[in-house]
Amino acid sequence: MAVTGPDDAARVAPAELVPAIRGAHARLLASIAGCTDADVAAPSRLPGWSRGHVLAHLVGLAAAATRQIEYARRGALVDVYDGGRPARDAAIEAGAPASAAEHRSAITSATERIDALLADLTREDWSRPVRYRAGTALDMAQAWWREVEIHLTDLDLGPASGDWSVQLCEHLTAFLAERLPGGSALVLEAPDGWVQELGTGPTRVLRGARTDLVAWLAGREPAGPVVADDGAPPPALGPWPAPQPPQAPQEPEAAGR
Structure with missing residues (x-):
């Protein structure tokens, strides 16, 4: 299938992506299965957000992703969020205080709807x-996959970045490469032989476990050390890739928060 777009380097074929998303959904549902109201009200790993904020955000993003793909099937385009970033943020704040049972119900409905939608997509x-x-539509489905996997670690309910697959790590690395400062390059090297080359310009080598290197690139706290070969701190990263093209109003993508 010939598909072109801005994120070609990060692409995962639908035959691999659909089961990967189903697996992420299963882990998400399992992680919140035993949560109490106090658990969902407790802080997440994201500064200023409770677990309820993370779950409400995922529900809102699931609706946005589903709508993008459903409109695409009709040959139409629609904004990622009705009302843009302000409406997205207001929905998260309104949904965050829900009970654990309400969050579970909303997440279950959202993931079931996405699973059914993706299973019904044709090659075209x-x-x-x-x-x-x-x-x-493939880019949108991949974005949803990224968000579920990353926010699973933000919930701090068991799944961690150390559980990320090689497939996910390589996808995240390709997608997040634009966070590097302009005119710089990084080589990410893990002890297991995993190597990724990013950017152009003067090159630095960053070493650590594969999942720790990718967690750093995703703006999450690595479980172990991430060390540059020159002894200096890793470079400061730019913002999360925006969901809208430059000519449209931009909203930071959610996994960057």
């Missing part, structure tokens, strides 16, 4: 354009 549907990053 995956390449239909969406407004998200001026990309395709």
